[in-house]
Amino acid sequence: MTEKHLIALDLDGTLLKDDKTISIKNKEIIQKARAEGHIVMIATGRPYRSSEMYYRELELDTPIVNFNGAFMHHPRQSSWGFYHEPLDIKVAKDIVEACRSFHFHNIIAEVMDDVYFHYHDEKLLDIFRYGNPKITTGDLQNFLNDSPTSMLIHTEEDNLKQIRNHLSQVHAEVIEQRSWAAPWHVIEIIKVGLNKAVGLKKAADYYGIPAERIVAFGDEDNDLEMLEYAGHGIAMGNAIEQVKNIANDVTLSNEEDGVGEYLADLLNIK
Numbered sequence: 001m002t003e004k005h006l007i008a009l010d011l012d013g014t015l016l017k018d019d020k021t022i023s024i025k026n027k028e029i030i031q032k033a034r035a036e037g038h039i040v041m042i043a044t045g046r047p048y049r050s051s052e053m054y055y056r057e058l059e060l061d062t063p064i065v066n067f068n069g070a071f072m073h074h075p076r077q078s079s080w081g082f083y084h085e086p087l088d089i090k091v092a093k094d095i096v097e098a099c100r101s102f103h104f105h106n107i108i109a110e111v112m113d114d115v116y117f118h119y120h121d122e123k124l125l126d127i128f129r130y131g132n133p134k135i136t137t138g139d140l141q142n143f144l145n146d147s148p149t150s151m152l153i154h155t156e157e158d159n160l161k162q163i164r165n166h167l168s169q170v171h172a173e174v175i176e177q178r179s180w181a182a183p184w185h186v187i188e189i190i191k192v193g194l195n196k197a198v199g200l201k202k203a204a205d206y207y208g209i210p211a212e213r214i215v216a217f218g219d220e221d222n223d224l225e226m227l228e229y230a231g232h233g234i235a236m237g238n239a240i241e242q243v244k245n246i247a248n249d250v251t252l253s254n255e256e257d258g259v260g261e262y263l264a265d266l267l268n269i270k
Contacts, residue, residue: 015217087175
């Protein structure tokens with residue numbers, strides 16, 4: 001038997017097809033890998049409420065990394081630990097105030113499963129309604145009373161760089177920031193020092209798996225640290241160039257069962 005590996009899966013653009021489903025092939029290979037003793041976990045930018053369905057569909061029994069590392073827990077084992085590291089509320093409100101100097105469509109703050117919208121926004125509401133969160137709409141300076149797990153700034157492509165430059169100049173020591181993939185021009189902000197690799201390391205230490213036996217799959221810039229940390233950092237065929245450049249290998253796209261195909265070959269799964 002192949003030595004036990006820890007397999008970390010990003011969701012959107014990686015494990016999930018473009019229609020947000022898990023292919024039959026991917027599911028079969030993951031089930032076979034687990035049956036052979038390998039450990040499979042999810043590491044996503046999504047909150048738990050909108051990744052729980054995939055966790056259950058794969059019948060996982062492992063910790064899960066959410067909000068790009070700002071929240072991690074074990075859904076089936078409460079004694080495992082509950083790691084939540086939100087952004088300082090003063091920093092969050094400073095960012096809201098600074099955004100008034102720039103053009104933006106909306107700012108969204110998530111305090112775990114409570115979602116705060118600066119402005120009412122039907123398009124974005126559809127995305128955030130997963131898992132039936134409590135939604136509040138109104139000026140975040142007045143309505144946001146708790147430190148947010150994550151913040152999102154939705155703007156136009158032309159304004160994205162300006163806002164990111166400002167955040168880098170003023171808040172670089174206290175925040176991590178990312179951009180979403182097109183067509184969404186969204187800046188995602190979490191507390192400094194957090195990323196998927198931080199959560200993955202917690203799981204690896206718990207299971208006693210060295211980095212060289214960690215396989216991580218991703219496609220976007222929020223996967224960079226995780227792929228660098230893993231002994232096998234695998235970029236999807238549809239990944240951005242930055243991810244492909246740091247990856248140990250590139251597999252097929254999320255529409256071509258890239259995760260399953262690579263695992264079957266690496267772990268000799270028939």
